[in-house]
């Protein structure tokens with residue numbers, strides 16, 4: 514895969530080798546958790562331990578630094594390798610333990626450091642996965658069927674109910690959501706929610722409902738939020754958006770009518786924008802790491818390729 518592929522979106526696990534076959538090799542994992550080259554990130558829920566005086570910088574430690582504080586073998590999630598170096602997320606369960614770690618390493622637990630603009634792609638992949646694993650494990654310590662405690666297996670990629678008669682299995686999963694660049698007569702439909710920063714607009718998005726195809730979800734969401742009927746719904750690309758656990762499925766589509774009727778519970782406003790308007794006001798666009806930004810950029814560039822307005 515080429516990094517300049519138009520279907521490539523940010524925050525996809527490209528540089529991180531998940532090395533899934535190693536998750537069930539306890540000897541290899543134990544060796545890594547004793548190696549000075551191994552890198553550990555510390556997560557408490559979905560928050561990452563960062564430097565207190567520079568909260569956009571995570572604290573990354575070798576296992577030895579954590580041995581006296583945490584049970585590494587029981588509380589670690591193997592994230593994968595980058596250029597042969599193993600990365601683990603070490604799960605901190607109690608608030609007391611979290612406070613102790615903050616004091617010991619002059620840190621603070623931060624929620625969204627993996628979105629910091631200075632992050633390299635590989636770092637974002639690892640940090641967002643670490644935060645997701647912290648989030649998922651913190652919500653699956655007990656069995657949803659019988660209420661017994663669950664135990665970690667497969668290096669943190671799986672939990673099993675400790676009640677031998679129940680033995681329910683739990684796997685980390687993401688919630689599918691659709692996001693779409695809708696075009697009509699050379700203009701793009703962009704909307705904004707009241708809670709967003711002032712002036713920001715983005716493509717419309719929403720979660721896929723049970724029993725629904727992703728194409729049907731695109732049509733339903735745009736109709737619900739903006740009253741716009743769609744045709745020519747085409748899949749573009751995807752992005753894991755682990756804040757906390759969405760799988761974003763990106764589409765483009767054409768509106769069969771430009772008449773906007775917003776749902777005020779969903780959107781504060783929505784409007785049609787020309788490419789010139791968007792180019793003249795780059796501050797209106799969402800986070801550059803988001804798939805929405807990638808969809809809008811693809812639309813802006815499609816004018817040059819002459820592929821979307823025909």
Ligand SMILES: [Zn+2]
Nearest residue numbers: 656659674679
């Ligand atoms: Zn159970």
